[in-house]
Amino acid sequence: MGGDQELVWVVKAQQGDQEAFARLVEAYQVPVYNLAYRMLGVATEAEDATQETFLRVYTRLKTYDPSRKFSSWILSIASHYCVDRLRRRRGAVSMEEVESWRWMADEGLAPEDKALQRERDRSIREVLATLPEPYRLVIILRYWHNLSYEEIAEITDSTESAVKSRLHRARQAVLEGLNHALEGQHPLEERKEEASLAQRGRALLQASLRRPRREPL
């Protein structure tokens, strides 16, 4: 989206133009929804979180400072909302399978890879669920939103160097988690019918080394 066009919509929306705000919602629903889905791990909760985020964006529109990047501002509101929501959450949530048609088309993906994509989503969800929230958030912003350290720092109210080390510790935590899961697999133990996180983890580590880099969200 062009920055100028976006600014026009923002200014119009600030003046109370709901149609302009609708354009902004259209433009940002995918990044906000995916951020919420990855933070919360449940698609239905992600929808609710996305709605709440946009309502907050709407009510705070007058406080938006145009010298900031609008996308960063929106994602920062979304992040804060998701973190608050996780804090309020009690008990474990049940993982639910997402229908395959809901995955966005990936240009480089053959139709037969759809199943693979679903598998991959499940692994990612399991891995992210084990990460502490601050680690999860930087991973999501770095990989799903393709943001720079500077932008991630702005969104998470921290510094670039803090983001650097947090991202590093997040990757270490993922690696440790996968290794730990591998070690914990005793042959005597009952094998689950579905492939475990560790089994898929190794396969994914291998497969991912051959995967090309993605376009920005």
Add this chain to the structure above:
Amino acid sequence: MNRPHEEISQQISLALDGALSLEEERQLRAHLQECPACATLWEEMRGVSGLFERPPLLAPPPLLAARVMRRIERRERWRAWMRRLAVSLLVLILLAMVLAIPLMGLSTLAVNHPALSQAVFRALVRAAEIAQALWLGLGILARAFLGRGEWLILAVWLVLAVAAGVGWMRLLRRARRIVAR
């Protein structure tokens, strides 16, 4: 070449983000070639990074944007209604004030006729009771229709009531001063 392990590990992360300078990258590569432990870590970290590269994106539900806009429209309608209510409340107060001035002129009459003043007092008590009932009803309505916004709405009502009261007192005082003159 004896840099602490943690530092190399951090450098690997930076390299994965493309955040190393050419010189730093060259140094890291040189180290990885002669240190098998770090080379293994590099492969593993690349795997971790790869797990999240080109992540699958979920399409938002088809009506998500429409739902957001509907909620905003509802909110705006509610706010417009509240604004109208506030304005009509203000008009009501002004009207009552205007009516109060001749009533105050009648106060001397009331003092001379106790039965009349008693009747007026009773009518005022009745009016206060009606106002209280309306007030309670509004609170219940707000709670029933508004879910989580209820406390905010009640707070707004309270502020409005206090503002109306204060305005009323001030105007009364001014009116008394005018009458006294």
